[in-house]
Every structure is written in C-alpha cells, then in structure tokens.
Amino acid sequence: MTMPWNRCKNLLMKYMYKDRVTVYRQQAVKDDDGADDYTVQAVYQELPCHLTQYGKEMQSGQNPREFFTKTDLRICLDPKYDILPNDILTITHDGQTFQLNAAKAFKYPTHQEISVRREEVMRYGRCYYDNKPCNSSD
Structure with a gap:
C-alpha cells in the first residue's frame, strides 16, 4: 500500500503554509569589462511556507566592540524546491518580514525543513543586520 503523499501535501498547503518566502542566491555573472563577478538574484518568489520556532533559545554574546544575537528558526515548504545552504530567504510572517540565511534542507516526501x-549586531546602541540598520519590520 502506498502512502497518500499528495493528500498530505495538499493539507499542508491548505492549513499550514500561510507565510511567503522569496529565495535569493548568489549567481556568477560577467561585469561590463567581461570579468567574473557575483550578484544576488531571486530564484523563487512568494512561495507558500511555514516559519516556526522550534525550541532553541536565542544565543547572544559580546566582544569589545559589539553585542550580538543569533536567532534560529525553521521554515517548512514543498520539497519540489531546491533551497541551498547560504541562500538568503526573505520571509513574510503575520505582517513581519524576516531576512534569514538557510542551512541544509532536509527533504521528506510531504515537505522539507530548513533551519x-x-x-x-548592536553597535553604539543601534541594531545592525548585514551591516545595515535594523528596522521594526526586519
């Protein structure tokens, strides 16, 4: 007897995948002079997904110049998409926008999970993500 994977995937799509993700990846390009260069380009846009916390606490630390935090979350989505380690994911969840870095995807017949x-970083009392000031929607 085979498992009804398509039925499970349809239920996940209907009841869980309320968030949206756009996936950006570094791509090799040629600049105006023909030299090798890299740019970040969207490879998937507005995919249905589910962003969740999964029991890990926020990590924080301090060095002489800055205070830093690391927040680990998990995203679930359809396994037909190839999400690579270090892809940049922009996720919209309940009116909030998060920009996150992907780890290796774990694929199952019904879905994939990606940490x-x-x-x-906090410098001089201001929050920075990717060397840009954080704002309330990030």
Whole structure:
C-alpha cells in the first residue's frame, strides 16, 4: 500500500503554509569589462511556507566592540524546491518580514525543513543586520 503523499501535501498547503518566502542566491555573472563577478538574484518568489520556532533559545554574546544575537528558526515548504545552504530567504510572517540565511534542507516526501538563522549586531546602541540598520519590520 502506498502512502497518500499528495493528500498530505495538499493539507499542508491548505492549513499550514500561510507565510511567503522569496529565495535569493548568489549567481556568477560577467561585469561590463567581461570579468567574473557575483550578484544576488531571486530564484523563487512568494512561495507558500511555514516559519516556526522550534525550541532553541536565542544565543547572544559580546566582544569589545559589539553585542550580538543569533536567532534560529525553521521554515517548512514543498520539497519540489531546491533551497541551498547560504541562500538568503526573505520571509513574510503575520505582517513581519524576516531576512534569514538557510542551512541544509532536509527533504521528506510531504515537505522539507530548513533551519534558518538571523544574526544581529548592536553597535553604539543601534541594531545592525548585514551591516545595515535594523528596522521594526526586519
């Protein structure tokens, strides 16, 4: 007897995948002079997904110049998409936008799970993500 994977996937899509993710990946390109260069380009846009916490606490630390935090979350989505380690994921969840970095995807017949991380740095009382000031929607 085979498992009804399509039925399970349809239920996940209907009841769980309320968030949206756009996946960005570094791509090799040629610049105007013909030299090798890299740019970040969207490879998937507005995919249905589910962003969740999964029991890990926020990690924090301090060095002489800054205070930093690392938040680990998890995203679930259809296994037909190839999400690679270090892809940049922009996820919209309940009106909030998160920019996160992907780890290796674990694929199952019905879905895939990807650990994602956000690292922020506090310098001089201001929050920075990817060397840009954080804002309330990040």
